[in-house]
Amino acid sequence: MEGIRDKVAIIGMGCTKFGELWDKSVDDLIIDATSEACEDAGIELKDVQAAWLGTVFSGHTAISLSFPLKLQYIPVTRVENMCATGTEAIRGAAYAVAAGVCDIALAVGVEKLKDTGWSGVQPTNVVGTSTMGTSATDLEFSPPAMFALLAQRYFHNYKLDSDEGKRLLAEITVKNHHNGSLNPKAHFQNEVTVEQVMKAPIVAWPLGVLDSCGVSDGAAAAIVTRADMAKNFRDDPIYIKSLAISVGARQGQMMQNYDFAHVEENVRGSRMAYAEAGIKKPRKELSMAEVHDCFTIHEMLIYEDLGWSPRGRAKEDIEAGTFTLKGELPVNTDGGLKCFGHPLGASGLRMLYEVYKQLQGKAGQRQVKNPKLGLTHNLGGNLGGAICSVTILGNSMG
Amino acid sequence: MEGIRDKVAIIGMGCTKFGELWDKSVDDLIIDATSEACEDAGIELKDVQAAWLGTVFSGHTAISLSFPLKLQYIPVTRVENMCATGTEAIRGAAYAVAAGVCDIALAVGVEKLKDTGWSGVQPTNVVGTSTMGTSATDLEFSPPAMFALLAQRYFHNYKLDSDEGKRLLAEITVKNHHNGSLNPKAHFQNEVTVEQVMKAPIVAWPLGVLDSCGVSDGAAAAIVTRADMAKNFRDDPIYIKSLAISVGARQGQMMQNYDFAHVEENVRGSRMAYAEAGIKKPRKELSMAEVHDCFTIHEMLIYEDLGWSPRGRAKEDIEAGTFTLKGELPVNTDGGLKCFGHPLGASGLRMLYEVYKQLQGKAGQRQVKNPKLGLTHNLGGNLGGAICSVTILGNSMG
Numbered sequence: 001m002e003g004i005r006d007k008v009a010i011i012g013m014g015c016t017k018f019g020e021l022w023d024k025s026v027d028d029l030i031i032d033a034t035s036e037a038c039e040d041a042g043i044e045l046k047d048v049q050a051a052w053l054g055t056v057f058s059g060h061t062a063i064s065l066s067f068p069l070k071l072q073y074i075p076v077t078r079v080e081n082m083c084a085t086g087t088e089a090i091r092g093a094a095y096a097v098a099a100g101v102c103d104i105a106l107a108v109g110v111e112k113l114k115d116t117g118w119s120g121v122q123p124t125n126v127v128g129t130s131t132m133g134t135s136a137t138d139l140e141f142s143p144p145a146m147f148a149l150l151a152q153r154y155f156h157n158y159k160l161d162s163d164e165g166k167r168l169l170a171e172i173t174v175k176n177h178h179n180g181s182l183n184p185k186a187h188f189q190n191e192v193t194v195e196q197v198m199k200a201p202i203v204a205w206p207l208g209v210l211d212s213c214g215v216s217d218g219a220a221a222a223i224v225t226r227a228d229m230a231k232n233f234r235d236d237p238i239y240i241k242s243l244a245i246s247v248g249a250r251q252g253q254m255m256q257n258y259d260f261a262h263v264e265e266n267v268r269g270s271r272m273a274y275a276e277a278g279i280k281k282p283r284k285e286l287s288m289a290e291v292h293d294c295f296t297i298h299e300m301l302i303y304e305d306l307g308w309s310p311r312g313r314a315k316e317d318i319e320a321g322t323f324t325l326k327g328e329l330p331v332n333t334d335g336g337l338k339c340f341g342h343p344l345g346a347s348g349l350r351m352l353y354e355v356y357k358q359l360q361g362k363a364g365q366r367q368v369k370n371p372k373l374g375l376t377h378n379l380g381g382n383l384g385g386a387i388c389s390v391t392i393l394g395n396s397m398g
Numbered sequence: 399m400e401g402i403r404d405k406v407a408i409i410g411m412g413c414t415k416f417g418e419l420w421d422k423s424v425d426d427l428i429i430d431a432t433s434e435a436c437e438d439a440g441i442e443l444k445d446v447q448a449a450w451l452g453t454v455f456s457g458h459t460a461i462s463l464s465f466p467l468k469l470q471y472i473p474v475t476r477v478e479n480m481c482a483t484g485t486e487a488i489r490g491a492a493y494a495v496a497a498g499v500c501d502i503a504l505a506v507g508v509e510k511l512k513d514t515g516w517s518g519v520q521p522t523n524v525v526g527t528s529t530m531g532t533s534a535t536d537l538e539f540s541p542p543a544m545f546a547l548l549a550q551r552y553f554h555n556y557k558l559d560s561d562e563g564k565r566l567l568a569e570i571t572v573k574n575h576h577n578g579s580l581n582p583k584a585h586f587q588n589e590v591t592v593e594q595v596m597k598a599p600i601v602a603w604p605l606g607v608l609d610s611c612g613v614s615d616g617a618a619a620a621i622v623t624r625a626d627m628a629k630n631f632r633d634d635p636i637y638i639k640s641l642a643i644s645v646g647a648r649q650g651q652m653m654q655n656y657d658f659a660h661v662e663e664n665v666r667g668s669r670m671a672y673a674e675a676g677i678k679k680p681r682k683e684l685s686m687a688e689v690h691d692c693f694t695i696h697e698m699l700i701y702e703d704l705g706w707s708p709r710g711r712a713k714e715d716i717e718a719g720t721f722t723l724k725g726e727l728p729v730n731t732d733g734g735l736k737c738f739g740h741p742l743g744a745s746g747l748r749m750l751y752e753v754y755k756q757l758q759g760k761a762g763q764r765q766v767k768n769p770k771l772g773l774t775h776n777l778g779g780n781l782g783g784a785i786c787s788v789t790i791l792g793n794s795m796g
Contacts, residue, residue: 001447002498049399060454061480063783066647073666075643076785077486080476082459088475092490098497100400101641243499245473249464268471276499385461387474 003276006397007098009230009237010090010222012041015353018218018340019187020114026058027068029110029219029346034069037106037221041233048223049102050075054089054109055345056082057116065108075102083292083380084245084389085109086220086348091243091389093224103225109350110219111343143294144212146382148204151297153260155206158312166206169296170197171318173210173338176293179325180335182365187216188339211296216341220349222356227397236360241373241392242276244269248385263298266305266379269388274307277392279373283308283329286392287371288358290351292379293336302377303331306390325366333358333366344380351376352391359395371395401674404795405496407628407635408488408620410439413751416616416738417585418512424456425466427508427617431747432467435504435619439631446621447500448473452487452507453743454480455514463506473500481690481778482643482787483507484618484746489641489787491622501623507748508617509741541692542610544780546602549695551658553604556710564604567694568595569716571608571736574691577723578733580763585614586737609694614739618747620754625795634758639771639790640674642667646783661696661777664703667786668775672705675790677771681706681727684790685769686756688749690777691734700775701729704788723764731756731764742778749774750789757793770794 014036016029024032038045051074053065062076079088086109093105155165174194180186192210200208230237246269258264270282279285291306293299303314308329309322317323323331334340334354337347355374357363373394380387412434414427422430436443449472451463460474477486484507491503553563572592578584590608598606628635644667656662668680677683689704691697698716701707706727707715715721721729732738732752735745753772755761771792778785 001501004497004499007497056458060478061778062643062645062785063480063647063779066645067783070647071645073644073646073663076645077489077643078478079490080458080478082461091475092477092493095490095493095497095499098499099402099405099493100496101402101493103399245460245475246471247460247464247469247474248471249461249468265471380459381461385465387460 004094004098004243005241005276005278006227006239008094008224008240009227010240010356010393011225011230011233011237012037012043012223013221013353013356014040015185015220015350016218017185018216018343018350021217024217026110026112029112029217030065030068030108033219033221034106034108037223041223043104043223043233045069047104048074048106049104050096051106051108052089052092053078054085054107055111056080056085058111058345081380081387083342083344084348084378084387085345086350087376087378087389087391090222090224090349090352091245094240094243097224097226103229105224106221107224107349108219108221109345109348111345112217113215113341113343114217144204144207147295147297148207150261150301151206154297154301157259157261160315162206166198167194168315168318169206169211169300170194172293172296172299173197175324176332176336176338179333179366180339183335183339186335186339187214187341207295207297213294213337214341216343218340218343218346218350220346220353222349222352236395238356238359238393238395239397241394242273243391244272244276245387245389246272247387262301262305263379263386265386265388266302269390270306273390273392279392282306286329286373286375288330288333288355288368289375289377290332290334290336290354291377293332293338294342298379299331306377325368330368333363333368348376348378348389352393355393359393402492402496402641403639403674403676404625404637406492406622406638407625408638408754408791409623409628409631409635410435410441410621411619411751411754412438413583413618413748414616415583416614416741416748419510419615422615424508424510427510427615428463428466428506431617431619432504432506435621439621441502441621441631443467445502446472446504447502448494449504449506450487450490451476452478452483452505453509454478454483456509456743479778479785481740481742482746482776482785483743484748485774485776485787485789488620488622488747488750492638492641495622495624501627503622504619505622505747506617506619507743507746509743510615511613511739511741512615542602542605545693545695546605548659548699549604552695552699555657555659558713560604564596565592566713566716567604567609567698568592570691570694570697571595573722574730574734574736577731577764578737581733581737584733584737585612585739605693605695611692611735612739614741616738616741616744616748618744618751620747620750634793636754636757636791636793637795639792640671641789642670642674643785643787644670645785660699660703661784663784663786664700664777667788668704671788671790677790680704684727684771684773686728686731686753686766687773687775688730688732688734688752689775691730691736692740696777697729704775723766728766731761731766746774746776746787750791753791757791
């Protein structure tokens with residue numbers, strides 16, 4: 001098996017503004033994101049030969065996509081993989097193109113998360129509880145609690161005192177809000193200070209409200225085609241280098257030697273992705289990344305899990321500004337989950353939208369210099385078993 | 399685009415007994431179906447490189463599959479497309495293999511439909527209401543009502559009086575129960591008479607309880623690999639000839655000239671499948687078929703929608719026994735939804751299990767003579783927009 005590398009290209013993408021979109025229906029969001037993607041690709045909707053919808057709560061079945069877009073009699077499939085749902089939509093579309101069953105495929109991710117009431121049962125606009133179907137996967141603790149445990153254990157293992165640890169996490173928030181302040185599509189477009197983050201109400205120690213992503217609505221879409229056809233559509237198609245997903249099953253992280261200071265699926269998923277993309281030195285070869293900063297501690301762990309900082313030494317890179325917009329490896333250049341919230345089905349494609357625009361040199365004030373390869377990362381589930389998807393895009397073949 | 403034909407083969411399948419399985423959990427059903435599939439393929443679970451789970455209600459996310467099977471860190475994806483969900487699972491797996499991203503993939507479909515309470519709100523064990531996510535797809539009438547309207551209009555258009563029409567439908571039940579009586583995996587394994595069907599309580603005229611499929615639990619699984627590797631695993635692999643899905647969007651069937659006596663998605667989906675499989679004369683070329691007999695009238699419409707009987711003339715073929723076990727084109731040889739019920743995520747793969755066994759000559763008392771090509775058909779959604787999947791398998795390449 002040779003992998004997906006350079007078989008499929010993205011030729012158009014769209015992304016709505018994210019936020020509390022009370023005046024938009026799910027259908028509206030689907031139409032807005034898809035229209036932008038089609039326009040960007042220079043195609044019409046009737047050119048789409050097959051489609052994939054990623055949503056957790058905002059629709060069941062393909063009909064939730066076929067109806068608003070008036071897709072007539074083509075194949076449409078719904079995929080769901082909790083926080084990795086949006087990425088699964090493009091994975092379905094890309095595999096179909098690579099399999100030779102269609103030449104132009106659409107992937108749409110959407111969620112009106114505000115409508116689910118998740119914010120209503122949480123102390124703040126924090127992604128709170130995951131609902132899963134089988135008792136086997138119900139681990140009776142909420143995401144803030146789970147990530148707080150990881151944070152406390154990380155601080156303990158690497159001898160950070162609480163204040164020092166919390167301050168490092170705050171730097172991540174400050175970075176992501178700075179990036180979000182430059183992004184008209186972000187939910188939150190304000191800068192924040194370390195002091196504000198430190199003083200924000202605590203959700204689960206050491207994580208406060210400003211360590212946590214919000215609850216928002218949004219949609220994003222991508223049009224993919226065969227890599228060898230991509231330049232028929234545009235001069236700057238973006239090539240898919242890898243589409244990795246790693247799903248754990250409890251016993252991995254509940255093993256006796258688990259350090260409770262990393263997420264094993266992040267490690268496995270990223271290594272799969274680097275192998276598929278032919279990347280040997282990710283920190284050097286990647287130009288930028290969009291990662292799953294549901295809580296600041298997770299972004300900190302990701303620096304290590306994905307092989308960018310040595311274990312226990314994310315601190316040094318945070319202090320050196322490695323992951324800022326002008327740093328060595330800019331992370332969450334669009335503002336991340338922190339500024340976009342996390343409408344589950346949309347997030348993966350929203351991240352890809354930023355990488356796509358960056359690789360085309362069209363990211364405006366957030367543009368990173370001379371990018372070649374960009375990565376997106378999602379994590380769903382919990383410590384008992386998580387879904388980690390890692391996607392890598394590049395702006396040239398080979 | 400060349401399609402999926404002869405790129406992927408099924409090398410193992412498993413299927414649980416279907417029925418009211420109060421003593422089995424979702425995990426149990428997944429394990430039972432997958433174990434049979436792995437044993438049949440002569441592989442171990444650790445040989446599986448990627449997996450797809452199809453379920454509507456019995457689980458969210460990949461973790462619902464990774465946990466019971468203890469799949470460690472491989473890609474696992476959940477798909478959902480209402481009544482076509484099981485077929486979507488194998489479609490995902492087959493496209494990934496054809497795309498070259500994995501060599502051995504697993505597809506599992508499961509549903510504990512009894513646990514959803516669907517039977518509790520219906521007058522009988524009848525698949526009753528579909529739940530969909532957006533208001534756009536909620537057409538406020540139940541499946542029995544929808545199919546009853548089709549039946550009444552069909553009778554009207556083709557000048558069948560009520561008694562004659564109802565008797566023809568009863569013949570379909572009698573056939574499917576006869577087939578089910580030969581199948582130890584069926585939920586209902588009893589024969590019924592035309593008189594019993596005619597006198598059964600009415601659900602929505604002309605459809606009675608015995609025109610309707612039951613509500614049951616079950617699971618089925620398939621192992622797929624590259625067609626060129628299949629004979630490394632077994633002498634009699636079964637090749638995928640097509641994997642078509644056609645999804646409508648209301649305006650198709652609500653068009654002014656709609657006759658209310660067919661399902662347009664059935665027509666489109668089957669034509670896509672025949673084209674992909676290279677089938678010109680489906681009635682002659684197909685050896686057998688498993689179709690979506692949620693209600694008897696639908697099986698009758700399918701004879702015409704799929705191009706086996708001329709419009710309005712299914713009557714003649716029913717009377718001639720064309721679709722019986724010893725007829726020209728045996729349909730629902732395993733007993734169909736009528737005898738298996740319709741655990742949504744499982745049905746598509748349960749149908750494929752029967753075709754797979756038939757094409758290998760291993761269907762026991764139900765074996766059709768010298769089969770070469772077999773078809774499965776699912777329909778989900780409603781008249782406002784339906785999902786029709788049509789899959790064709792064959793026991794030789796080319």
